[in-house]
Amino acid sequence: MNFFSLISIEIKKIRRSKIFLILLAPVILMWLPAIINSGKLTKIQDISILPAHNFFIQGFMGMVWFMIPATLIICTVLLTQTERLNHSILKMLSLPVNSGLLCLAKFTVLLILPAIQMFLSIGVYYLSAYISSRMQEYDFVLPLSYSLPAIGKFYLAALPAAAVFWMISTLIQTPIFSAGLSLAACVPSVLMINTDYWCLHPMSYPFYVLMIEYGKAAKGVYETSIDWLPWIPAAIIITGVCLIVSCAKFGYKERK
Numbered sequence: 001m002n003f004f005s006l007i008s009i010e011i012k013k014i015r016r017s018k019i020f021l022i023l024l025a026p027v028i029l030m031w032l033p034a035i036i037n038s039g040k041l042t043k044i045q046d047i048s049i050l051p052a053h054n055f056f057i058q059g060f061m062g063m064v065w066f067m068i069p070a071t072l073i074i075c076t077v078l079l080t081q082t083e084r085l086n087h088s089i090l091k092m093l094s095l096p097v098n099s100g101l102l103c104l105a106k107f108t109v110l111l112i113l114p115a116i117q118m119f120l121s122i123g124v125y126y127l128s129a130y131i132s133s134r135m136q137e138y139d140f141v142l143p144l145s146y147s148l149p150a151i152g153k154f155y156l157a158a159l160p161a162a163a164v165f166w167m168i169s170t171l172i173q174t175p176i177f178s179a180g181l182s183l184a185a186c187v188p189s190v191l192m193i194n195t196d197y198w199c200l201h202p203m204s205y206p207f208y209v210l211m212i213e214y215g216k217a218a219k220g221v222y223e224t225s226i227d228w229l230p231w232i233p234a235a236i237i238i239t240g241v242c243l244i245v246s247c248a249k250f251g252y253k254e255r256k
Contacts (some may be wrong), residue, residue: 013082022074024155031128033229034059036161038132038140040119041096055132055140056147057214059125064206067159069165069186074181075113077175078166079106094142105110107166118155122147130233150213154171157209160202160244162229163242171245199227199234 034055041058110230125147129140165182172178189204193211197205217226 002099003101003105006102007108010079010106010109010123011112014079016021018117019075019078022078023071023113024120026063026071027120027124029140030063030067031059031124033102035128035132037200041140042138049214050143051138051141052129053217055129056125056142056150057210057217059128060121060151060210063121064154064158065189066186067205068117068154069161069189069203070183072110072114072115072158072162072165073179073182073186076112076162076169077179079110080169080178081175084118085223095236099250103170103250104243107163110162110166114158114162115155118151122151151210153213154206157205158244159238160205163239163246164202167242169244170249184248199231200238202238205231205235 015100032098037058038055041054051185061244126141129142131140132140172181185201186203189201189207192198192201192204193208198208209226212224212226
């Protein structure tokens with residue numbers, strides 16, 4: 001059984017679950033306040049930023065700080081629990097397939113889910129911007145050439161955190177403890193991006209990227225260039241270590 005067959009099996013397992021509603025709900029919840037408060041963005045502000053850019057950044061602020069990590073944590077718990085219900089993991093491990101490959105297949109599905117959420121975010125953003133534009137008689141709609149790269153960066157920045165959450169769920173099989181520990185790790189994100197050690201905290205990566213976009217839109221408020229070093233090496237090492245540990249420990253209890 002090859003890698004792509006395993007991914008197909010994992011997708012079929014969650015196809016009838018409510019996981020896609022979990023992906024859509026936070027997207028809608030994050031943009032409702034943006035629509036309601038859109039009138040305030042057109043007023044004169046102390047910060048030099050266009051209302052359209054402010055609308056985009058304010059709408060995604062809660063998304064990248066908490067909702068994306070929280071969604072990843074929930075999806076991680078659901079994916080791991082799907083295997084443990086009715087001892088499904090024992091059935092999968094009995095197949096002629098490497099447990100590490102099975103772990104990577106499930107992790108790949110975990111990465112597909114936030115990609116779907118980002119796609120939904122694009123649609124909800126443009127719908128919200130259109131509604132707000134009609135309400136305030138001001139054009140809040142930004143071109144795709146701006147929104148797509150920015151949202152793509154948010155997604156890519158969340159991948160190391162996904163690896164950390166996946167490792168935690170593999171090592172701690174009790175859902176409430178693994179989810180609690182993962183959520184607790186997200187709390188200091190805002191504080192971490194203002195320290196010299198932010199690159200060691202993967203959960204702060206998406207918020208860091210958003211603040212870079214904010215700095216580009218509102219000059220003089222925040223830095224406008226990304227510190228690729230030591231960020232990229234740190235992100236690669238953290239992701240690699242987490243995946244190696246996850247593959248080594250995946251199904252360990254059931255294989256004993």
